[in-house]
Structure formats: structure tokens, C-alpha cells
Amino acid sequence: MTDTTAxxxxxxxxxxPLVRALNVSKSFHGNEVLKGIDLDVHRGxxxxxxxxxxxxxxxxxxxxxxxxxxxxxxxxxxxDLVGYREVKGHLHHLNDKEIATQRRDIGMVFQRFNxxxxxxxxxxxxxxxxxxRGVARKEAQERGRRLLAxxxxxxxxxxxxxxxxxxxxxxVAIARALAMDPKLMLFDEPTSALDPELVGEVLRVMRELAxxxxxxxxxxxxxxxxxxxxxxxxxxxxxxxxEEGKPTEVLGxxxxxxxxxxxxxxxxxxxxxxxxxxxRAAGTDADAPV
Amino acid sequence: MSVNSPDTTERPxxxxxxxxxxxxxxxxxxxxxxxxxxxxxxFLTNERWGFSTALQIMNQxxxxxxxxxxxxxxxxxxxxxGVVGGVIIAIMRLSTNPVLRGVSFVYTWFFRGxxxxxxxxxxxxxxxxxxxxxxxGVPFGQQLASLMGLSSDFTxxxxxxNQFSSTLLAGIIGLGLSEAAYMAEIARAGIISVDxxxxxxxxxxxxxxxxxxxxxxxxxxxxxxxxxxxxxxIAMVKDTSLLSAIPVIxxxxxxxxxxxxxxxxxxxxxxAVTAWYLLVGSVLMVGQYYLERRFGRGFTGKAPKDKRFAxxxxxxxA
Numbered sequence: 188m189t190d191t192t193a194x195x196x197x198x199x200x201x202x203x204p205l206v207r208a209l210n211v212s213k214s215f216h217g218n219e220v221l222k223g224i225d226l227d228v229h230r231g232x233x234x235x236x237x238x239x240x241x242x243x244x245x246x247x248x249x250x251x252x253x254x255x256x257x258x259x260x261x262x263x264x265x266x267d268l269v270g271y272r273e274v275k276g277h278l279h280h281l282n283d284k285e286i287a288t289q290r291r292d293i294g295m296v297f298q299r300f301n302x303x304x305x306x307x308x309x310x311x312x313x314x315x316x317x318x319x320r321g322v323a324r325k326e327a328q329e330r331g332r333r334l335l336a337x338x339x340x341x342x343x344x345x346x347x348x349x350x351x352x353x354x355x356x357x358x359v360a361i362a363r364a365l366a367m368d369p370k371l372m373l374f375d376e377p378t379s380a381l382d383p384e385l386v387g388e389v390l391r392v393m394r395e396l397a398x399x400x401x402x403x404x405x406x407x408x409x410x411x412x413x414x415x416x417x418x419x420x421x422x423x424x425x426x427x428x429x430e431e432g433k434p435t436e437v438l439g440x441x442x443x444x445x446x447x448x449x450x451x452x453x454x455x456x457x458x459x460x461x462x463x464x465x466x467r468a469a470g471t472d473a474d475a476p477v
Numbered sequence: 478m479s480v481n482s483p484d485t486t487e488r489p490x491x492x493x494x495x496x497x498x499x500x501x502x503x504x505x506x507x508x509x510x511x512x513x514x515x516x517x518x519x520f521l522t523n524e525r526w527g528f529s530t531a532l533q534i535m536n537q538x539x540x541x542x543x544x545x546x547x548x549x550x551x552x553x554x555x556x557x558x559g560v561v562g563g564v565i566i567a568i569m570r571l572s573t574n575p576v577l578r579g580v581s582f583v584y585t586w587f588f589r590g591x592x593x594x595x596x597x598x599x600x601x602x603x604x605x606x607x608x609x610x611x612x613x614g615v616p617f618g619q620q621l622a623s624l625m626g627l628s629s630d631f632t633x634x635x636x637x638x639n640q641f642s643s644t645l646l647a648g649i650i651g652l653g654l655s656e657a658a659y660m661a662e663i664a665r666a667g668i669i670s671v672d673x674x675x676x677x678x679x680x681x682x683x684x685x686x687x688x689x690x691x692x693x694x695x696x697x698x699x700x701x702x703x704x705x706x707x708x709x710x711i712a713m714v715k716d717t718s719l720l721s722a723i724p725v726i727x728x729x730x731x732x733x734x735x736x737x738x739x740x741x742x743x744x745x746x747x748x749a750v751t752a753w754y755l756l757v758g759s760v761l762m763v764g765q766y767y768l769e770r771r772f773g774r775g776f777t778g779k780a781p782k783d784k785r786f787a788x789x790x791x792x793x794x795a
Contacts, residue, residue: 254677283686291683301678304775305696315682318692347775360678367682 294364354385527745547728558653563660667698
């Protein structure tokens with residue numbers, strides 16, 4: 188019911204965001220890591236979350252598909268309140284099954300891939316469609332092979348994750364998330380655990396996904412990707428959104444000192460790793476950082 | 478540095494170096510060989526070993542029956558109860574539900590705390606003394622029925638405990654309950670050893686907790702669970718000899734010793750029973766090897782059954 192109304196609303200008005208976060212707060216053992224985050228992500232948009240480590244961007248991403256619970260504020264995905272049901276002005280926790288149902292439509296890609304090591308690449312991709320959606324095995328396998336081809340791994344369906352490079356594993360992980368036909372994809376520093384020369388192949392897959400119209404929220408340190416692909420860049424620091432806007436504004440003409448010093452640090456790191464960038468540029472065309 | 482290098486302009490070639498000498502290995506080998514020779518000589522010359530008698534005892538019908546029912550069926554039954562029960566108790570222990578956690582803790586505390594010999598003796602003689610029959614029905618049904626003057630007492634099924642408590646099945650259940658407490662700790666260690674990210678990835682794909690546990694976490698935990706479970710199984714083979722405390726007498730050691738005492742062939746009967754236990758243990762070790770290989774999939778680096786990707790297609794004409 189809520190799904191259709193939200194869908195119709197978006198079609199008629201076009202301005203209802205796919206993800207809306209209002210005043211989201213979260214503490215770990217008294218340490219406040221999110222201090223009132225507001226964010227709207229519209230359908231088809233790519234939003235990049237930037238910021239120093241410890242700024243809360245990964246925690247915020249994990250709150251969207253309930254790998255962390257929030258202490259305050261609200262998050263809606265496609266019109267549905269995340270994690271709770273509101274009855275007569277009172278919030279009720281959703282049970283495990285309802286939470287699992289909400290997560291089905293949200294794909295997540297992890298920094299450390301988290302592929303299932305006891306399953307082959309193809310088995311990783313078809314696992315959730317088989318178990319969660321109840322798709323027939325043959326159909327799931329055909330779809331799985333197409334998805335592996337889409338991420339450039341048509342020749343690796345029978346390889347175990349341990350036999351693949353980091354970049355290949357991360358591409359399998361993207362295919363695995365896509366197999367559930369998500370309406371939203373979350374990327375948690377998808378290239379941070381990769382060797383520099385493998386970053387390009389993963390960013391290229393993500394770029395193609397963005398071009399195909401997927402709604403994406405990406406926590407990343409890849410300034411080049413943020414500049415070229417993002418519709419909106421959000422700079423977080425100390426649990427708050429410091430600055431947000433078009434990449435040209437936030438990256439090209441930052442208004443806040445904290446943003447400027449962060450970008451300066453990223454650039455100096457960039458200067459000391461020119462060799463890495465050369466390797467990356469050789470692998471791709473335009474993914475080199477700013 | 479260049480001072481130390483030889484004057485030759487030739488570049489060094491393949492290495493042909495003498496190995497480090499290990500004289501003590503040879504000494505140890507000599508000592509062991511002498512001991513083995515002495516043992517073999519004793520086997521051949523000391524007739525009290527009675528190997529041919531032992532072989533005969535091994536093939537007696539009561540011994541074979543004891544081996545089959547007591548040792549083999551007993552081990553399989555008790556381990557089946559132990560593994561299933563242990564996994565359930567381990568999952569309860571790791572649950573967010575405090576009631577389940579408490580039940581699991583108390584269970585482990587109790588069954589790990591009492592010796593199996595005592596437990597089996599108690600099941601064999603004590604339970605039937607306390608409760609001569611077990612009625613399965615509505616809780617407090619009998620009291621309710623007499624209170625309301627009803628003819629039915631809400632009992633659906635009655636078990637004669639005194640008859641049941643001395644059977645092999647009772648012994649198997651006793652050993653299984655005890656084993657479950659140990660297996661729970663092993664299963665818990667296995668589940669904890671699986672990276673937290675695996676559970677997160679499964680849940681992010683929309684799997685329920687149960688699905689994530691069954692499909693993703695447990696199969697990986699098995700890699701850690703199988704080796705100590707092999708240990709437990711071999712220990713259980715030996716512990717089935719405790720079944721005589723129930724008393725269940727169709728049991729390997731009881732029957733072998735009985736024959737030995739009756740025929741005054743004490744040592745040959747010990748040799749016979751030792752040989753059977755070693756044989757069963759050896760078969761189990763082979764089984765464990767294959768189980769470990771099965772659950773090591775994706776971890777060993779080489780593919781287990783499928784040879785196709787031993788040479789990945791992308792490698793081209795290698």
C-alpha cells in the first residue's frame with residue numbers, strides 16, 4: 188500500500204526523494220557520531236559522502252539499511268519509515284522479518300567486499316535471489332551470468348572469492364547486490380581496500396551504473412569520481428554536514444574552512460602518490476583524483 | 478662491500494650447497510629401531526600375548542554385537558543428538574533473547590559438570606525410582622481433573638520409565654545430552670570465528686537472521702567445528718564403554734572382558750578390545766579428512782571437485 192502511494196506521489200510530483208533523512212543522530216557508548224544529519228536523495232541521483240575518517244559518513248550509510256540503529260531523527264526510503272512503524276503517534280520497532288523486507292530493495296557494497304568465501308562467484312550472486320526472493324535456480328543462474336558479464340567477469344562464474352583479485356571481488360559484490368534489483372545502492376568506501384591499480388576497474392563499473400540511472404549513495408575518498416559522477420557532494424565532519432551542493436561548488440569553491448583543509452590534505456596526499464595515479468590512469472581514462 | 482666479493486667476473490650460477498648435518502636424528506632413529514625390534518621380538522616369543530586367541534575373541538558373536546550396537550550405534554546416536562543439540566544450544570547462547578541465553582548457560586553448566594559415568598548410572602537407576610512412569614499430557618492435568626471431578630485426566634501417552642531406563646536408547650540419550658554441552662562450546666567458537674561482515678552482507682541482501690545463520694554463517698563455522706568434532710567423536714567411541722553403567726551389556730568392552738574372565742584369557746581379551754577401538758578410530762579419521770575437505774571449500778586455494786578453474790579461462794593459452 189505505502190509502496191504504491193509513494194511511487195505515485197513521486198511520479199505525479201517528482202520531488203519526493205527516494206531517501207529522506209531528518210535530524211538523524213546516533214551515539215556509540217555515549218560518543219555522539221551523528222549529530223542531526225539531514226539529507227535528501229532523489230531518484231537517479233548519485234550522492235557522494237566525503238569527509239575525514241571518523242566523521243560519521245560510514246555510520247550514516249549503515250543506518251540507512253539498519254546495520255546500525257539510530258537514536259534520533261527519522262529516515263525514509265521510498266516513503267517507508269526505516270526500522271519503525273508509526274501507529275497513533277507512537278513508534279513501534281519492526282521485527283526481524285519486516286527489517287529484512289525493507290533491506291531487500293537496498294543494495295550494499297562493503298569496503299572489505301564481504302563475499303561469501305565458501306561459494307563461487309556465481310553462487311554469491313544467485314544466493315539472495317534463490318533464498319530471499321524464491322527465484323527458480325535456472326532463472327537465477329542466467330540472470331547471475333548476465334550480471335557477472337555486466338561487471339566484466341563473464342569468465343569467472345566458478346571462481347571462489349579467494350581466487351580473485353580485490354578488484355574482481357568487489358565487482359562480484361556489486362553484481363551480488365544488483366541481483367536483488369535494488370532501487371538504491373549504498374557503497375561504503377568500495378575502493379579503499381584495493382591496490383591502487385585495481386581501483387579504476389571498480390570505479391568504471393560504478394560509473395556505468397550511475398549512467399544507467401541507479402540511485403547511489405557513495406562514501407568515498409575518490410575525488411575524481413565525486414567530481415565527475417556525483418550530482419550532489421556532501422562533506423561531513425564531526426558528525427554534522429558541513430557543506431553540500433554540486434561537486435563544482437563543494438570541490439571547486441568550498442565555503443567552509445574545514446572543507447578547504449580536508450581538500451588540501453587530500454590533494455597533498457595525491458601529490459605524494461603520483462606513481463599510483465599513473466598506474467590508475469593507465470588502467471582507466473578519467474578516474475584520477477582532482 | 479665490494480672488498481669482500483671475490484675477484485671473479487663470472488656471475489654466480491645455480492646453488493649446490495651441503496645440507497646442515499643432523500647427527501641426532503640418526504641416533505634417535507637407531508634407538509627407535511632397537512625398541513621396535515625388541516617389541517616385535519616380545520610379540521613373537523611371549524606366548525601370553527595370545528594374538529591368535531585375541532583374533533578369535535574379536536570375532537565372537539557377543540563381541541560383534543556389542544561392537545555394533547553399543548559402540549557404533551551408540552556413537553552415531555549420541556553424536557547425532559550431541560551435534561544437533563550443541564548447535565541449537567550455541568545459537569541460543571548467542572541469541573539476543575536473555576531467556577534463551579540463560580537456559581543455554583545453565584544447560585552447559587549442568588551437563589558439563591557431571592561425569593558421564595555418574596550421569597548414566599543415574600539415568601539407569603535413579604530416574605525410574607523418582608518417576609516410575611512419565612505421563613505426557615496437559616500440565617497439571619491430573620490435578621485439574623480430580624479438582625473438577627472429570628473422568629479424563631488429560632494424559633495422552635504414558636512411558637514406563639523403569640522399562641525404558643535400562644535400554645540402549647536411554648544410554649544414547651544420556652551420552653547425547655552430555656555431548657551436547659561440549660558441542661555447544663565448539664559450535665559457539667565456530668560461529669564466533671566467522672567474520673561479522675558475513676552476517677552483515679547476508680542481512681544487507683534481505684536474508685532473515687535464520688537464513689543468514691543457516692546459509693552463510695554455519696557452513697563457514699563448520700570449517701572450525703569439524704576438527705574438534707572429530708576429536709569428540711573418537712572420544713565418544715571410547716565413552717560408549719560407560720554404557721555398562723546403565724546397565725546396557727551389549728557393549729564392546731563389557732562383552733570382551735566377560736569372555737576374557739570366563740576363559741581366563743584376560744590379556745588376549747584386552748588385545749581384542751584395543752584392536753577394535755583402534756580400528757573404529759582409524760575409520761573415523763578417514764571420514765574426518767573428507768569432511769574437512771568438504772567444508773574447506775574456498776579456503777584451501779585449490780578447487781575441491783571442479784577442475785575447470787584450476788586454469789582460469791582468462792589466462793589464455795597457458
